Structure formats: C-alpha cells, structure tokens
Amino acid sequence: MSDVTNASPTASPRDPLICSAKGCRETAVWVLAWNNPKLHTPERRKTWLACEEHREHLSSFLGVRGFLKDVVPLERWEESAADR
Template structure:
C-alpha cells in the first residue's frame, strides 16, 4: 500500500456518503437544502447550497436571511444513497 492507495480508498468502496449538516460541528444527517447567493460576487442565477438538519434549519436560514443571501429552502432528496452534488459549505 502507498499514499496514493490511501487517498483513493484502496480498501474498496466504503459506505455511501451521507449528506451532513453545514452547521459548524454538526454531523447530523441533512434533510434540507438552503439555496443562497451573494449578489456582490455571484450572478443572479447562481445558487450555492448549504445543507441543514432539522435542528439547524432555522438557524442557518436566519443567518443567510440576515445577510440578504437566502433565496430558497427545499427538502433534500438523495437518490440511491448518494450525497447531492455541488454541495458548498
């Protein structure tokens, strides 16, 4: 085994990635996607994504709304145990 094997997960595919909450230090499974953008640096149609568990949804939403960044909150739907692509934290 070499360092490249370790980085690639040489022991084979592990368990499916679980989408986790974006709240600092929270490792709960996410149930929500908070879509946002920063109008000072992003084009209007661009959407960044934070994931939220049920316990932190309101906190993260309030954080984004206070700064004028929040656009929409939608339920997280993952297919066949895969994490959503394009997750930004």
C-alpha cells in the same frame, strides 16, 4: 463564516450528507440555496445543507444578509437535480 462548514449536496450516494452547521454531524434533510449578490450572478446558487435542528438558524444567518433564495427538502432537491 465561522459557524458553517462547506458541504456538497452532490456527495457520493454511499456517503450520508451532513449538516453544514459547524460541529454538527447529523444527516442533512434540507438544502438552503443562496447567493451573495455582490459576488455571484443572480442565477448562481450556492448551497448549504441543514438538519432539522439547524435549518432555522442557518436560514436566519443567510436571510438577514439577503443571501437566502430558497429552502428545499433534500429529497426534492435531489429529484430536481436528476431531472436536469
């Protein structure tokens, strides 16, 4: 997947979360939760982060492969993680 870099939605609170699209340095505002059913158990969720500009492109990339499970605003994702 040469058009995406890895990013973690659990970075330090001081570090801005950056979009996962290759070369993008914009602040992420979306979490794209996905898994590859050939590699991951059904409940496992990997994440990519997306800025407004790249949300649709990254969602489409994952969607055509059947990997995309959910697209959630980053703020809501962080709130749900804090509740766990």
